[in-house]
Amino acid sequence: MRLKLTYSFGTITIHDFFLVGEMNEGVLVSYELNQVLIDIALKYFPNKPVIYISRRRNSYSVNPKVYLKSMQIKNLVGIAIVLENNTVIDNTAVEKLFISKPFEIFNNFEEAKFWATNLYNEKLALF
Template identity: 40%
Template structure:
């Protein structure tokens, strides 16, 4: 891990190829939080591709409009959602309508990391 940053919405861990985000219990993820992701992309991934892994340990709501802004981050190549249960995964179908980046569900963090690195190293797999 390169760094860990705490925001109003939760914890962001920064790694070489991706960020791992754990949102706080009970919050609603709002479009205005995207500014924090944009600043992290600029600071840690300037001129480098990276991926976003959300580790959905906690229960929270997502305003899907955030994904329209997230899609505008040019060097963000993929978005992974990690949740051990399928119930949270059903929300992905709605989220996919708004995010214009590859989005995939995983039941464990290690598989998500591997997929993100593959998406960065092999852009033709997208």
């Protein structure tokens, strides 16, 4: 499955076992925006593990407290951050404090997909 959803805040691409989020420049990932992401995960992955990959090509802000709500999604098994642009501010150290599931940072998308594939295969047996 590969489906691209376009919103005012950015795009979400649905893959077989992961979501890829690309936020627009200057966006604030707030509770309301995070709820949209949660709803997408629950709609497209209701009964199987899902990994969220954030492709950080643009500079935007994340309220790290949104992760507290995201961590309640039972089938969300991991989060990958891809820092593809050296000019994007890296706030992942702060974000990681709010995340209780596997969380990794990558320099390119292919590495993140490889990690997501391994994590998915590992967690699939639990579902």
